[in-house]
Each structure stands twice: as structure tokens, then as C-alpha cells.
Amino acid sequence: MKRMILAAMLAMSVCGVAQADDALKAAIAGSHRAPANVARDAARHPYETLRFFGIAPTMTVVELSPQGGWYTEILAPYLRDKGVLIGAGSPPDKRYGKVFMDKLNTNAAVYDKVRIGLFEPPTSYAIAPANSVDMVLTFRNLHNWISLGDEQMQALLKNVHATLKPGGVFGLVDHRLPASMAQDAKASSGYVHEAWVIAQVEKAGFKLAGKSEVNANRKDTANHPKGVWSLPPVLAMKDENRAAFMAIGESDRMTLKFVKP
Numbered sequence: 001m002k003r004m005i006l007a008a009m010l011a012m013s014v015c016g017v018a019q020a021d022d023a024l025k026a027a028i029a030g031s032h033r034a035p036a037n038v039a040r041d042a043a044r045h046p047y048e049t050l051r052f053f054g055i056a057p058t059m060t061v062v063e064l065s066p067q068g069g070w071y072t073e074i075l076a077p078y079l080r081d082k083g084v085l086i087g088a089g090s091p092p093d094k095r096y097g098k099v100f101m102d103k104l105n106t107n108a109a110v111y112d113k114v115r116i117g118l119f120e121p122p123t124s125y126a127i128a129p130a131n132s133v134d135m136v137l138t139f140r141n142l143h144n145w146i147s148l149g150d151e152q153m154q155a156l157l158k159n160v161h162a163t164l165k166p167g168g169v170f171g172l173v174d175h176r177l178p179a180s181m182a183q184d185a186k187a188s189s190g191y192v193h194e195a196w197v198i199a200q201v202e203k204a205g206f207k208l209a210g211k212s213e214v215n216a217n218r219k220d221t222a223n224h225p226k227g228v229w230s231l232p233p234v235l236a237m238k239d240e241n242r243a244a245f246m247a248i249g250e251s252d253r254m255t256l257k258f259v260k261p
Helices: 002-018 022-028 046-053 072-079 095-104 142-148 150-163 194-203 242-248
Strands: 060-064 084-089 115-120 124-126 133-139 164-177 207-212 253-259
Touching: 022 046, 022 072, 046 164, 046 207, 046 253, 060 072, 072 084, 072 095, 084 095, 133 150, 142 150, 142 164, 150 164, 150 194, 164 194, 194 207, 194 253
Parallel strands: 060 084, 060 133, 084 115, 133 164
Antiparallel strands: 115 124, 164 253, 207 253
């Protein structure tokens, strides 16, 4: 009996390794992507990150605060034929809403099926109908929401929770502050304690399903004159210590997968 169980587990493991997502690889390799965005693949690991979250081409997926559309370039073609992508951010008459709409209008063949949701904390949450979404993703945005305060943060997370189907996934990537360093009330450095993020998201009704170190960068101390923006791609210090910041690379980031029970 033990041998049968072991053999079954081994077969599942081998099968899991062999099942690459060719459609996702094709979306990442697409010629529609901006060269500057492609250049960051080595730092942002889109294939490994999305695979960790468990994405599939048949899903309905929300991307929160897509802004310039770095991940939209990958998600839109990947979900175009069999799934649905909803870009939920500011309305088109506001700065980042306009930036996103301009992105979508650059290539109808890729972006014509992207749906629009409204995500403008702390006032407006028309992300998607309740219990209609398989996955919600947010990339390097949560630190911007901390200044809302705990009550509004919970309201935001509960709105995300409400859109997901039972068993749906909330995938989150953000800049990670070492536990030994103090986090201020507004996360003004752009870095956030991983344990704090997990506690906040679980408080809103999610369960942590896993962590990945795919976006970790041990060279990053999180102690920079202008916070995370000292590092590439922003390089807020301009030429000052540029070589040192380039040698560090992009920030150390947590990659967390939550599930709606």
C-alpha cells in the first residue's frame, strides 16, 4: 500500500513538472510588448509568478490598479480567447485611468476584449459582480493603500473578497520590509512587513495558501535615501550612486497567494 501511494505521489510530481503553460509563455514572448517592459522580465518573473498563483486561460481575472499595463500586456492575450480580463482602476478621466485606456487603445487585436472595472479607494469599488471572479491580482500596489488607515484598508480588502468565487485566489506582490526595520504608518519608503500584510488580508476573510520567493532579492536592504524608488526602474537619485543601485537591482518583494474559503 505504501509503495502504491509513493508511486502515485511521484507520478503526480513528474506530471506537474511536465505541464508547462505554453500559452502563457507565448503571451510573454509576444511582439506587442513594449521593449522596456520585456527588459524587466528578469526582475519581475512573470511566468513563475503567474504560475505560482495558479492562473489558467479559462479564468475570469481582475488586475487591480493596472496603470501603465505592464502585466496587462501578458494577461490580455493570455485570457483573450477563453477567459476574461478585467482592468480595475481609476476612471478614464483621471490620470492613471487615462494612461490605462491609452494603453488599451494602442492595439485592438490584443486589448479589445479587456473589460473595465472601477477601483478607486477609499470611495469607489465597482470591480466586478459578487462571486464572479476566479482570481484578483495586484502588483506592487498595497503599500499605496496603507495611508488609508486600517478601517479603509479592511473595506478595500473585503470588496476584493466579495468579487471572488469561493476558492478564488487573491495574488499579491509588493516590496518587502525586513522584520527588523520599523514600518511607519504610511509605508512612506514603499516597503511593507510581510507579516503585517498577511495579517491584514487574513483579517478580511482570506486564508494564506502559499508564499513564493521568486521575486526575492537578497541584495536589497530596503534602506535607501528615497525608499524603494532609489532602485531601478525609477532611480530617484538619478546619477547619485547609480551604479550601486543598479547593482542591487529591483526591490526584494513578497509574493503571496491567498484563497477565499
